[in-house]
Amino acid sequence: xxxxxxxxxxxxxxxxLAVKPWATYDLARQMTRNLHFFWPxxxxxxxxxxxxxxxxxxxxxxxxxxGRRARTVYEITPxxxxxxxxxxxxxASDFRLEAEPLxxxxxxxxxxxxxxxxxxHECVAEGEARRQALRAIFAEYVAGDDPFPERVxxxxxxxxxxxxxxxxxxxxxTEMIGIVEQWxxxxxxxxxxxSIAALRELLAS
Amino acid sequence: xxxxxxxxxxxxxxxxLAVKPWATYDLARQMTRNLHFFWPxxxxxxxxxxxxxxxxxxxxxxxxxxGRRARTVYEITPxxxxxxxxxxxxxASDFRLEAEPLxxxxxxxxxxxxxxxxxxHECVAEGEARRQALRAIFAEYVAGDDPFPERVxxxxxxxxxxxxxxxxxxxxxTEMIGIVEQWxxxxxxxxxxxSIAALRELLAS
DNA sequence: TCGCACATGTAAATCGTTACATGATTAT
DNA sequence: ATAATCATGTAACGATTTACATGTGCGA
Numbered sequence: 001x002x003x004x005x006x007x008x009x010x011x012x013x014x015x016x017l018a019v020k021p022w023a024t025y026d027l028a029r030q031m032t033r034n035l036h037f038f039w040p041x042x043x044x045x046x047x048x049x050x051x052x053x054x055x056x057x058x059x060x061x062x063x064x065x066x067g068r069r070a071r072t073v074y075e076i077t078p079x080x081x082x083x084x085x086x087x088x089x090x091x092a093s094d095f096r097l098e099a100e101p102l103x104x105x106x107x108x109x110x111x112x113x114x115x116x117x118x119x120x121h122e123c124v125a126e127g128e129a130r131r132q133a134l135r136a137i138f139a140e141y142v143a144g145d146d147p148f149p150e151r152v153x154x155x156x157x158x159x160x161x162x163x164x165x166x167x168x169x170x171x172x173x174t175e176m177i178g179i180v181e182q183w184x185x186x187x188x189x190x191x192x193x194x195s196i197a198a199l200r201e202l203l204a205s
Numbered sequence: 206x207x208x209x210x211x212x213x214x215x216x217x218x219x220x221x222l223a224v225k226p227w228a229t230y231d232l233a234r235q236m237t238r239n240l241h242f243f244w245p246x247x248x249x250x251x252x253x254x255x256x257x258x259x260x261x262x263x264x265x266x267x268x269x270x271x272g273r274r275a276r277t278v279y280e281i282t283p284x285x286x287x288x289x290x291x292x293x294x295x296x297a298s299d300f301r302l303e304a305e306p307l308x309x310x311x312x313x314x315x316x317x318x319x320x321x322x323x324x325x326h327e328c329v330a331e332g333e334a335r336r337q338a339l340r341a342i343f344a345e346y347v348a349g350d351d352p353f354p355e356r357v358x359x360x361x362x363x364x365x366x367x368x369x370x371x372x373x374x375x376x377x378x379t380e381m382i383g384i385v386e387q388w389x390x391x392x393x394x395x396x397x398x399x400s401i402a403a404l405r406e407l408l409a410s
Numbered sequence: 411t412c413g414c415a416c417a418t419g420t421a422a423a424t425c426g427t428t429a430c431a432t433g434a435t436t437a438t
Numbered sequence: 439a440t441a442a443t444c445a446t447g448t449a450a451c452g453a454t455t456t457a458c459a460t461g462t463g464c465g466a
Binding site: 167 | 239289320327360366374381405
Binding site: 024072 | 445446447
């Protein structure tokens with residue numbers, strides 16, 4: 001009962017526990033599979049978080065044996081359920097995007113045109129990779145293989161956002177590659193007009 | 206010369222210093238105005254970072270007076286310039302999105318339908334707000350008011366990504382509102398078919 | 411002259427990551 | 439039998455944030 005403020009990561013785990021009891025490893029699996037797209041956390045952190053939930057009285061743990069091996073299974077408590085319900089009703093904090101590739105792009109003039117294009121190709125690859133990962137998940141749903149049918153509709157709402165983001169990333173990068181390829185170098189074209197024209201077009205949209 | 210590894214935030218500041226010398230406050234301004242979209246950091250951190258750059262020999266500081274008031278102006282060193290050039294050539298780390306609203310959506314079934322819709326409306330608002338902020342910036346560029354014309358083309362490449370993301374966010378949330386409004390409650394429709402159909406459509410695209 | 415926004419930080423707390431560690435299981 | 443990878447952590451470090459602190463200039 002250390003009564004600290006729970007973090008979003010805590011609630012992410014707690015939300016999983018609200019569905020059913022999980023072993024730590026499966027919690028981590030589930031997190032990296034689903035929430036990783038919009039709440040990425042290191043695995044070690046996922047192993048630590050349930051312990052904190054127990055310390056705060058939001059979860060209970062019990063030891064089980066799988067074969068020769070001990071595993072800890074966590075289960076949500078009524079108090080945990082209440083905390084979760086309270087939390088989802090509160091307003092959420094803003095989206096937060098950290099995009100190092102964009103920072104590098106921003107300072108691309110201090111590098112080479114090839115490096116600039118490399119970064120953009122990386123963006124295309126990342127967008128494409130996410131779409132692939134999502135395709136695999138979607139296929140399971142379509143095949144009826146999803147473990148929690150009662151959650152399908154909410155999950156799909158989330159997935160559609162990730163899909164849209166990944167697609168936007170890929171398409172943007174693809175278009176930018178076409179443009180940058182025509183620059184004489186990373187310092188760009190002497191003429192600012194095409195860039196300004198692009199902005200004018202966005203303003204009109 | 207503490208020779209620690211620089212962080213992305215260090216390079217973000219360093220990149221600004223590569224353009225011209227800045228006072229701390231103006232650095233912070235510039236960061237919140239431009240880079241905040243894809244590299245958000247607390248202001249206090251932005252005040253601390255230049256000091257670290259000086260300690261590492263990547264920047265020099267000098268005191269100036271504006272009226273009665275002292276201000277510290279930072280300037281990049283040749284060593285700093287070299288570090289920056291090296292950095293932009295290295296591969297970038299992945300995009301990282303942290304979206305608490307989506308986490309709350311994911312566990313929306315433990316709340317009310319109104320809360321769910323509130324979160325979605327917040328998403329629309331956030332997308333719209335970003336578009337507005339960008340519009341203001343674009344207008345300056347179009348009017349020819351931008352301070353660093355030689356950087357226009359790279360900046361526009363970045364802006365176009367932010368614009369696309371903000372638009373995708375807004376459009377997704379708008380569409381989801383339409384769908385969720387027809388649910389009987391946060392536990393969603395009894396029928397999973399519409400959700401699955403949406404996935405099928407995405408798979409085909 | 412009162413208050414508010416500007417301008418510039420500092421100190422402490424903390425969430426999270428990196429790097430390591432180790433036994434168990436499975437494939438070759 | 440060996441290697442790989444699964445499963446489960448721990449400990450230390452550190453970047454960043456939160457909360458505080460403080461003086462300045464300006465508008466009403």
